[in-house]
Amino acid sequence: MTQTVLEIFSHFIDQPVTQVEICEIGHINSTWFVTAADGKKYVLQKINKNIFKQPEVVMNNIVAVTDFIREILRANGGDVERGALNALISDSGEHYLIDEDGEYWRLYDFITDATCYLSADSTELFCKVGYAFGHFQSQLADFDASVLGETIPNFHNTAIRYQTFLRAVEADVCGRAASVAEDIRFVTERAEKCSFIVDRIATGELPLRVTHNDTKLNNIMMDNTTGEGICILDLDTIMPGSVLYDFGDSIRFGASSAAEDETDLDKVFIREDMFRAYTEGFLKGLGGSLSEAEIKALPMGAYVITLETGIRFLTDYLEGDTYFRIHREGHNLDRARNQFKLVADMEAKMEKLNAIVAEFVKS
Numbered sequence: 001m002t003q004t005v006l007e008i009f010s011h012f013i014d015q016p017v018t019q020v021e022i023c024e025i026g027h028i029n030s031t032w033f034v035t036a037a038d039g040k041k042y043v044l045q046k047i048n049k050n051i052f053k054q055p056e057v058v059m060n061n062i063v064a065v066t067d068f069i070r071e072i073l074r075a076n077g078g079d080v081e082r083g084a085l086n087a088l089i090s091d092s093g094e095h096y097l098i099d100e101d102g103e104y105w106r107l108y109d110f111i112t113d114a115t116c117y118l119s120a121d122s123t124e125l126f127c128k129v130g131y132a133f134g135h136f137q138s139q140l141a142d143f144d145a146s147v148l149g150e151t152i153p154n155f156h157n158t159a160i161r162y163q164t165f166l167r168a169v170e171a172d173v174c175g176r177a178a179s180v181a182e183d184i185r186f187v188t189e190r191a192e193k194c195s196f197i198v199d200r201i202a203t204g205e206l207p208l209r210v211t212h213n214d215t216k217l218n219n220i221m222m223d224n225t226t227g228e229g230i231c232i233l234d235l236d237t238i239m240p241g242s243v244l245y246d247f248g249d250s251i252r253f254g255a256s257s258a259a260e261d262e263t264d265l266d267k268v269f270i271r272e273d274m275f276r277a278y279t280e281g282f283l284k285g286l287g288g289s290l291s292e293a294e295i296k297a298l299p300m301g302a303y304v305i306t307l308e309t310g311i312r313f314l315t316d317y318l319e320g321d322t323y324f325r326i327h328r329e330g331h332n333l334d335r336a337r338n339q340f341k342l343v344a345d346m347e348a349k350m351e352k353l354n355a356i357v358a359e360f361v362k363s
């Protein structure tokens with residue numbers, strides 16, 4: 001593989017290579033850290049074409065968004081070098097290189113003097129994650145989201161996810177539906193909720209914004225000096241959408257008391273302290289760029305995205321586990337039930353969650 005890495009690298013940078021390290025973080029693309037003879041470090045990635053069917057669209061989105069952020073950093077005296085991903089141009093004249101197998105490669109400058117964390121178990125760190133993603137959103141507040149291509153069409157269209165689920169129940173290709181009748185009912189009883197976000201986007205109540213769609217801790221580089229987020233990574237799923245998608249997914253994943261596949265459901269609930277920490281950081285980072293309707297809907301955003309994720313797990317279970325990789329029998333069903341427990345907990349706590357959001361709007 002190193003031979004391939006060296007060969008591809010040479011199409012971007014005319015320098016001998018002194019070191020190649022494989023990156024073990026991230027599960028979508030293949031990533032290597034490459035150091036050149038002049039000491040400069042780069043990140044070489046092979047784009048996962050199974051997931052991203054149109055890599056050109058992915059790269060166009062990334063370049064448009066990062067160029068926009070760089071302009072803001074330049075104007076505000078920010079860190080132009082490290083504050084946004086910088087995709088380099090290959091000798092093909094594009095921000096990517098297509099190899100002889102039709103695979104797409106790209107090269108970024110390595111973000112120096114920064115750390116990528118794997119898990120946020122403290123409210124302090126989770127607050128910083130919220131701030132970083134809120135700040136990213138605020139930098140893009142004036143970016144015209146409609147120029148972006150949809151790299152995964154209808155990714156967070158919960159209403160369409162629900163229709164797909166109904167078809168999976170109907171088809172019942174694995175004969176599993178009868179044994180999960182209660183879980184199916186849990187979903188159908190909440191059918192209306194699935195349209196909460198899409199309906200509001202359609203009426204204009206929720207504006208289309210640039211959404212990141214993978215707002216995890218390991219997609220932020222934290223500055224080693226300030227401890228704050230310095231650069232948002234992993235921009236493959238940047239698309240037009242609602243701010244509720246990003247907030248919702250962060251809460252679903254990061255404010256849960258347990259792992260996504262914990263089967264002891266007594267251990268699974270929404271941690272209010274983590275919800276508060278993220279909300280505080282997110283709204284601060286946004287610096288007032290959200291509308292009142294968006295802020296008010298944040299808890300419902302978390303609710304809908306959690307419900308959507310549960311629906312996707314249950315759909316995959318019914319379809320024979322073809323999308324999410326499983327490590328044991330019934331793994332996707334366990335994951336679905338785990339998400340549904342969170343949904344039920346959020347229903348019970350909705351007033352409290354709304355009150356937490358309101359605290360930060362007043363102050």
Ligand SMILES: Nc1ncnc2c1ncn2[C@@H]1O[C@H](COP(=O)(O)OP(=O)(O)O)[C@@H](O)[C@H]1O
Binds near residue numbers: 026
């Ligand atoms: N420009 C960069 N500078 C430093 N580290 C990076 C950079 N880009 C990616 N990484 C590291 O590589 C990991 C995987 O990259 P990412 O783009 O998130 O791929 P994936 O889509 O597979 O998650 C990141 O979590 C981060 O640790």
Ligand SMILES: [Mg+2]
Binds near residue numbers: 218219
């Ligand atoms: Mg990543």
